[in-house]
Amino acid sequence: MRRLLRPARQATYDTVFAGVYTALMTNLLLAVACAPLVIALALVGDPFASWPLFAMLSPVCAPALAGAFGCFAGIGEGSARVAGTFWRTYRRAAPTALAAWTAGLAAVGVLAVDVAAVAGTPWSPALVPFFVTAAVLVMAAVVAVLVLAAEPPPGRFARTRDAVLPCLYLVARRWYLAAASVAVLALAAAVVLARPVAGGLVLCSPLLYAGWATTRFVVAPLLPAGRVAA
Secondary structure, X not given: OHHHHOOOOHHXXXXXXXXXXXXXXXXXXXXXXXXXXXXXXXXXXXXXXXXXXXXXXXXXXXXHHHHHHHHHHHHHOOOOOHHHHHHHHHHHHHHHHHHHHHHHHHHHHHHHHHHHHHOOOOOHHHHHHHHHHHHHHHHHHHHHHHHHHHXXXXXXXXXXXXXXXXXXXXXXXXXXXXXXXHHHHHHHHHHHHHOHXXXXXXXXXXXXXXXXXXXXXXXXXXXXXXXXXX
């Protein structure tokens, strides 16, 4: 009983406050980096009905997510410079993140058109699950590439296309974890669209952290030697 009532060590409090500070600051930096999307959210009454607009604006989220993932990686390494880590990772990962996001968005768009084309036909029970599964696999691979791009240098892959096939293999191998990660990130996006203030300032970072940690575990074999997955 005395052990339960004993005050925690100072290092424990420091870790908790550092995590809370990182989460709040990351939310603020994400809002700044995704300013076009945030402005559109403020102007559009029904975000779900205007999904084509948000799909076109979504590439601005790619380097911002990489910046957030870099901040999460910094927690484990004891980094307290959240803003510096965010923008440094943002600049370094922007080309890779934009290329992966744009390619993934195009692939998911094609798959969505295919789903609409076969819906209501005799082939829909067989083809619709295939197209949906392929879309989830593509999204999981894009997130995996962003996680790798956010890792501190030196990275293992110099070009984006060199990381795509290994990421596809790993997310397909651990599909249950990849699907859970995509579901958590989709929940984060839905929360932000439905409740921009509460979602963007409070709930965004914990959900993104859960998706990042799961995906980082999936791509652990691709991490540089000596860097342990969260």
